[in-house]
Amino acid sequence: MKTFLSGLLFASLAFNAEAQVPRLDTIAFFKEAIGLWKGKGTSIAGPDKNKLEVIDDWESQFAKEGTLFIQVGTVKLSNGTGFQYRWVYQVDPKSQKLIAVYNDSKKIQDIFLVELADNQTRISVAPRDATGAPAKGGLFTTTYLKEGQLVYDAEVRDREGKPFIQTRLAAVRVKATP
Secondary structure (H helix, E strand, O other), X not given: OOHHHOOOOEEEOEOOOOOOOOOHHHOHHHHHOOEEEEEEEEEEEOOOXXXXXEEEEEEEEEEOOOOEEEEEEEEEEOOXXXXXXXXXXXXXXXXXXXXXXXXXXXXOOOEEEEEEEOOOOEEEEEEEXXXXXXXXXXXXXXXXXXXXXXXXXXXXXXXXXXXXXXXEEEEEEEEOOX
């Protein structure tokens, strides 16, 4: 499971260089993701398809007048392990890209490209290498809203692009944050 989140440090979303960089509090996905969330799901790993239950509880909020989106949470796994994590999303004014800095109690980091789709209500994350080029391996995720839940699908791929961990998590908001 360490590898499941091994790539969550840096994400970027290219905006039109001539367009004004949007505030995060104007992006539909982030507006909907505010609050206290509780999620449950399953992670299937390795050639033996080992199955782990996943519990992920987090709180998300805007900071600095809507220019930062902060998500802080805890993951617990059915094998007794777990970790704490923190995402901080912000727009880099120099590159005009959305970046997400991820830190966790295991000190895992990586580089991602984030794309918004479906009227800005779906986020897809794909890893980048140190030069910014697409990587075959790493963490690939899609997060979207469906019937009042936040659904998180993740796949960790090896260097050749073959999946070896797949996770699906569905979360419900238990408290809205103003």
